[in-house]
Amino acid sequence: MSAVKPGTAEQAGLSRSALYRAARQGRLERIARGIYLPADAPVADWDRIEAATRRPDATICLASALAHHDLTDAIPIALxxxxxxxxxxxxxRGAIAWHQFDRATFDIGREEIPNPGTDQTIGMYSPERSIADAFRLRGEVGYELSREALKEWLRRGGKPARLMEIASRLPRAKSPVLRALEALA
Known part of the structure; x- marks a missing residue:
């Protein structure tokens, strides 16, 4: 089941007052301000549900995407x-770090994945896009994150040509990615 909001309660067969009554009675659980899930819903990542519910175009990126692809041992403190x-x-109030990416490059390397525990989907950047973003935003996310992810990706058989194709389409990504690939070769 998807998350229910007061504005979408009627689509779920509930009036607003029935939604709030169900929450008070424990049949619905409030996971964030204005977002509810059935109390018997499977275990899920509430931050991912909140992000997908608040913004249908939400896309997991940077350290969270690298962690999803098992390219880093770092555990992000926020999604x-x-x-x-x-x-x-x-x-x-969720542990979500919102980042604004250029509209012209927003869909590069983006795919929709299922949001576990719901019938929602959420965007996720590919490993190549996530590595390129980590290099271009290395001052914000840290220099080690991008190098660690690149080394692991190459160890698993990643194709540098595919990474360079994506890095070439993103601002401030091509040069640092190319230098890192040359240093590791």
Missing amino acids: DVAIPRGTRTPAG
């Missing part, structure tokens, strides 16, 4: 989520 630049950043 890194990209949204197109110029759109409203959602308010919320």
Whole structure:
């Protein structure tokens, strides 16, 4: 089941008052401000559900995407989520770090994956896009994250040509990725 919001309660067969009554009675669980799941719903990542519910174009990026692809041992303290630049950043109390990426390059390396525990999907950047983003935003995410992810990706048989194709399409990514690949060769 998808998350239910007061604005979408009617689509789930509930009035707003029935939604709040179900939450008070324990049949629905409030996972974030204005977002509810059935109390018997399977275990799920509430931050991912909140991000996908608040922004249908939400895309997991940077350290969170690298961790999803098992390219880093770092455990992100917040879910890194990209949204197109110029759109409203959602308010919320969840552990979500919202990042605004250029609209022209937003869909490069983006795919939809299922959001476990719900019938929702959420965007996820490919390993190549995530590595290129880590290099271009290395001042923000740390220099070690990008190098560690690149080494692991290459060890698993990653294709440098595919990485360079994506890095060439992103601002400030091509040169640092190329230098790192040359240093590791």
